[in-house]
Amino acid sequence: MLYFSRTLPDEPRTVSSDQMEVIPLGGLGEFGMNMMAIRHAGTILVVDAGLMFPRNDLLGVDLVVPDLRYLVEHKDEVKAIVLTHGHEDHIGALPYLLDEIPAPVYGTPLTLAFAEGRLSEHRLLDRVQLNRVQARDTLQVGDMHLEFLRVTHSIADSIGLAITTDLGTLIHTGDFKFDQSPPDGKTTDYSRFSYYGERGVLALFSDSTNSERPGYTPSENHVQRHLEQIFHTSQGKIIVACFASSIHRIQIILDLAREFRRRVVLVGRSMKENLGIARGMGYISVPAGTLADINEGLQLPADQIVLLATGSQGEPMAALGKLALDKHKNFRVEPDDSIIISARAIPGNESRISHLINHFCRRGAKVYDESRWSIHVSGHASQEELKLMLNLTRPRFFVPIHGEYRQLYHHSLVAQETGITKDRILLAETGDIITFTADGAGIRGKAPVGRRLLDDSGMADVDEFVVRDRQHLSEEGVVLAVVAINKSTGELEGLPELVSRGHLDEKGVSAILAEGKQIVLNTLKESTEEERADSLVLTEMIRADLKRFFRKRTGTRPMIVPLVLEI
Numbered sequence: 001m002l003y004f005s006r007t008l009p010d011e012p013r014t015v016s017s018d019q020m021e022v023i024p025l026g027g028l029g030e031f032g033m034n035m036m037a038i039r040h041a042g043t044i045l046v047v048d049a050g051l052m053f054p055r056n057d058l059l060g061v062d063l064v065v066p067d068l069r070y071l072v073e074h075k076d077e078v079k080a081i082v083l084t085h086g087h088e089d090h091i092g093a094l095p096y097l098l099d100e101i102p103a104p105v106y107g108t109p110l111t112l113a114f115a116e117g118r119l120s121e122h123r124l125l126d127r128v129q130l131n132r133v134q135a136r137d138t139l140q141v142g143d144m145h146l147e148f149l150r151v152t153h154s155i156a157d158s159i160g161l162a163i164t165t166d167l168g169t170l171i172h173t174g175d176f177k178f179d180q181s182p183p184d185g186k187t188t189d190y191s192r193f194s195y196y197g198e199r200g201v202l203a204l205f206s207d208s209t210n211s212e213r214p215g216y217t218p219s220e221n222h223v224q225r226h227l228e229q230i231f232h233t234s235q236g237k238i239i240v241a242c243f244a245s246s247i248h249r250i251q252i253i254l255d256l257a258r259e260f261r262r263r264v265v266l267v268g269r270s271m272k273e274n275l276g277i278a279r280g281m282g283y284i285s286v287p288a289g290t291l292a293d294i295n296e297g298l299q300l301p302a303d304q305i306v307l308l309a310t311g312s313q314g315e316p317m318a319a320l321g322k323l324a325l326d327k328h329k330n331f332r333v334e335p336d337d338s339i340i341i342s343a344r345a346i347p348g349n350e351s352r353i354s355h356l357i358n359h360f361c362r363r364g365a366k367v368y369d370e371s372r373w374s375i376h377v378s379g380h381a382s383q384e385e386l387k388l389m390l391n392l393t394r395p396r397f398f399v400p401i402h403g404e405y406r407q408l409y410h411h412s413l414v415a416q417e418t419g420i421t422k423d424r425i426l427l428a429e430t431g432d433i434i435t436f437t438a439d440g441a442g443i444r445g446k447a448p449v450g451r452r453l454l455d456d457s458g459m460a461d462v463d464e465f466v467v468r469d470r471q472h473l474s475e476e477g478v479v480l481a482v483v484a485i486n487k488s489t490g491e492l493e494g495l496p497e498l499v500s501r502g503h504l505d506e507k508g509v510s511a512i513l514a515e516g517k518q519i520v521l522n523t524l525k526e527s528t529e530e531e532r533a534d535s536l537v538l539t540e541m542i543r544a545d546l547k548r549f550f551r552k553r554t555g556t557r558p559m560i561v562p563l564v565l566e567i
């Protein structure tokens with residue numbers, strides 16, 4: 001089914017003032033990595049610069065950011081970068097973008113505070129211009145007139161955008177839902193959205209994440225009631241894992257802790273950082289005496305503790321992962337403890353999370369996860385809310401954004417239910433150039449897009465198709481570590497095998513690899529039986545240890561690919 005006309009790539013044209021182009025550079029037809037360029041009369045506005053966390057099968061890759069070629073090619077036109085909210089899939093690629101294109105950045109205070117953290121890690125803070133804006137503020141960028149529109153989402157201070165040119169107004173919702181009772185009392189700005197609807201909206205770009213869910217997404221309040229029940233019945237420690245950016249959720253947990261006379265210990269670096277930022281800016285109020293440091297926490301009886309932990313996506317090296325494997329340096333999970341995973345599994349992370357749950361069950365803990373307990377609500381609009389957005393803005397054209405193809409497609413069906421005919425729906429994917437003229441809209445051409453795969457140093461650039469990536473391999477090389485584990489005994493079968501390609505000179509290579517083998521043997525020796533039984537965990541441990549070894553021993557950063565065979 002073709003909803004639109006599509007033409008083959010044609011070549012660099014300038015965009016005249018009677019034409020506007022919108023180019024999704026990430027996030028359409030894929031999950032995460034949201035980024036969009038809006039181009040009109042010699043000006044490009046960039047909306048969001050997000051990253052994507054890699055799937056399990058992308059070994060040696062820590063994060064994924066959009067290919068920035070298109071923007072680099074039109075560098076002089078880029079006049080502003082606007083961030084809709086502080087989630088990683090919207091701000092995580094900002095350091096890489098600013099490194100290439102130091103355009104001024106606009107966002108609400110909390111969003112910019114989270115972005116600052118990223119930028120200081122990359123030592124970019126003194127080189128960039130961050131401009132705070134508030135909902136209903138306006139901004140002129142070239143011929144584009146912007147207004148920031150408040151929306152509700154799982155993080156405070158989220159905005160959508162109205163972008164007006166002489167061709168008409170585009171509405172970009174950002175990530176949103178219609179929470180009627182948000183914890184901070186700040187609802188989506190219904191009246192501004194309907195104001196634009198009344199004046200006439202050329203196109204609506206709306207969040208598709210939950211377009212397959214019927215009905216309405218419940219309010220954050222809903223989570224509070226269900227968490228309260230768990231607090232009520234828990235006798236041991238309560239360990240809650242959520243995203244460090246889930247400011248509303250963290251507030252709920254702090255309030256419940258006070259109500260149930262428990263003190264909260266933060267475990268995980270990003271949890272401490274984000275809470276510090278949000279508290280400093282007044283987005284979180286910490287009830288007096290609720291937070292405890294680790295030493296205080298260690299003195300408290302189990303039924304007076306809440307651990308607020310990072311690692312809700314099953315990352316083996318994050319706080320929750322360490323607790324699951326009894327590797328945390330301060331706390332142990334005991335029978336009767338309650339583990340609450342208050343986040344949704346990002347697609348691709350389900351098996352890692354399930355692994356963690358197995359480990360917690362082995363320790364006799366009670367595990368509450370999203371599958372059976374209402375301890376998480378989405379921050380994204382369900383179908384009825386999506387219809388409300390469509391009905392408020394009444395756009396001439398509709399472009400579903402933020403989602404894999406299935407979500408974009410289902411959003412297009414939802415739109416049709418509200419009376420938007422197929423010929424007014426542009427089902428675009430990352431890289432499509434959506435063109436608006438006085439005569440209408442269509443997808444005309446393709447911009448260069450793709451992904452950059454990075455390791456956590458942010459240094460090594462890993463091409464998506466590792467096999468084809470001659471350049472990376474010739475610069476840093478790859479080390480393959482093959483380990484065979486007997487599945488029934490958990491013992492090592494034979495010696496680990498290390499193969500190196502393209503990263504060491506012939507001379508001395510065998511001696512270094514022999515040392516590397518010792519490192520792997522050591523990792524295995526120091527691992528528990530439980531860790532050896534979990535190939536995902538073991539893979540991660542071997543990778544971390546070898547990475548450290550090569551960095552110290554040879555100063556190289558090869559891509560480490562551990563293969564744990566269970567035989």
Ligand SMILES: [Zn+2]
Nearest residue numbers: 085087153175
């Ligand atoms: Zn978001």
Ligand SMILES: [Zn+2]
Nearest residue numbers: 087089090175
């Ligand atoms: Zn998002």
